[in-house]
Amino acid sequence: MPGPAAKSVAREAESSAVFEAFARAGYVANGVVHVLIGVIVLVIALGGRGEGDQAGALKAVAGAALGFVLLLFIAIALCALGLWHTAEGILARDLSGDVKGAARKWGRRAAEWGQALVFLALGVIAAAVALGARPDAEEAAESASRGLLVVPGGPIVLALIGVGIGIGGVAFISMGFLRSFRNRMDIPDGAVGRSVTVLGVVGFVAKGVALAIVGVLLLIAAMRADAETAGGIDGAIDALLALALGPVLVGIVGAGFIAYGVFTVARARYARM
Numbered sequence: 001m002p003g004p005a006a007k008s009v010a011r012e013a014e015s016s017a018v019f020e021a022f023a024r025a026g027y028v029a030n031g032v033v034h035v036l037i038g039v040i041v042l043v044i045a046l047g048g049r050g051e052g053d054q055a056g057a058l059k060a061v062a063g064a065a066l067g068f069v070l071l072l073f074i075a076i077a078l079c080a081l082g083l084w085h086t087a088e089g090i091l092a093r094d095l096s097g098d099v100k101g102a103a104r105k106w107g108r109r110a111a112e113w114g115q116a117l118v119f120l121a122l123g124v125i126a127a128a129v130a131l132g133a134r135p136d137a138e139e140a141a142e143s144a145s146r147g148l149l150v151v152p153g154g155p156i157v158l159a160l161i162g163v164g165i166g167i168g169g170v171a172f173i174s175m176g177f178l179r180s181f182r183n184r185m186d187i188p189d190g191a192v193g194r195s196v197t198v199l200g201v202v203g204f205v206a207k208g209v210a211l212a213i214v215g216v217l218l219l220i221a222a223m224r225a226d227a228e229t230a231g232g233i234d235g236a237i238d239a240l241l242a243l244a245l246g247p248v249l250v251g252i253v254g255a256g257f258i259a260y261g262v263f264t265v266a267r268a269r270y271a272r273m
Contacts, residue, residue: 010087014273019080024268026081026119029074031264033057033122034203038257041237045251052254053233054122055137058129071130078123084273085116137232145218146227158230159222166215172208176201185270196270199263206256210236 013019036057040050050056061070089112092105125135148154175181181200187193213236221230231238240249 006090010090013087014084014091019084020273022077022080023084023273024271025073025077026079026084027264027268027271029077029126030081030119030122031261031266031268032061032074034207034257034261034264036060036261037233038254038259038261041254041257042251044237044241045247045254047247051137051234052237053137055125055129055135056234058126059134062129068130071126075123075126075130078119078126082116082119082123085112085119089113089116138234141230141232141235142227145221145230149222149225149227155222155225159219162215162218162222164215165218166212169208169210169212169215172204172211174208176204176208184272185267186272187270196263196266199259199266202256203260203263206253207260209256210253213239 033054034057037052037054040056040060041052043050044052051059058071058074061067061074064070089109092108092112128135145158148158179197179201181204182197185196187196210233214232217229217231217235217239221227237250237253240246240253243249
């Protein structure tokens with residue numbers, strides 16, 4: 001359990017207006033990345049080519065004017081948001097104050113630290129792309145899966161990862177339908193509030209569907225001992241394309257990612273921090 005010193009540092013960090021501003025900027029950066037993913041996915045739905053995942057979106061930014069500056073902003077902002085979630089995990093608070101009970105506190109910590117890892121990892125990838133790296137998320141997923149499949153117990157670990165990602169996808173879908181994301185935001189009344197809510201519902205469901213498919217792909221890879229079946233979001237898009245009405249389904253998911261991105265930009269304004 002984090003000690004008093006760690007909690008003191010976390011409270012002091014969160015009292016910084018500059019830190020909060022950078023953390024809120026992290027939501028903007030995350031929103032931009034998701035909007036770009038959505039645009040790339042729409043291009044794929046229309047028969048074009050592209051990498052419909054975070055790495056693909058960041059590489060698209062790298063190819064734009066002032067790409068290095070934009071990527072540097074995205075990297076710093078995402079890392080700041082990751083550190084903010086780290087501090088939130090140390091403090092283990094909910095919206096009404098301190099979480100009561102050890103189980104609930106550790107549940108809050110797991111959720112916050114999980115988000116922290118995601119944002120920090122994405123920030124590091126953005127920095128790497130800014131410095132010239134060109135990562136391939138699909139190739140990385142297949143390589144990691146291949147490595148797991150050849151070690152004792154590896155297929156079980158891969159299956160558990162797939163289950164975890166699938167559960168995360170279901171959680172996103174649930175948050176969308178139940179609108180539970182509103183619990184951590186001060187969404188205004190009126191047309192603006194309704195628009196933000198609709199964007200959140202559509203976006204959370206779309207991202208949840210993509211994550212659920214990624215989880216299923218990893219499970220299939222584990223059961224078949226076939227690393228090439230594994231993949232990330234780009235692989236999930238390919239899997240959707242293979243279905244009846246695939247381009248239509250992919251187009252819907254692409255639009256959903258754009259909705260999620262716009263919602264996340266709005267979250268920078270309305271998130272409770």
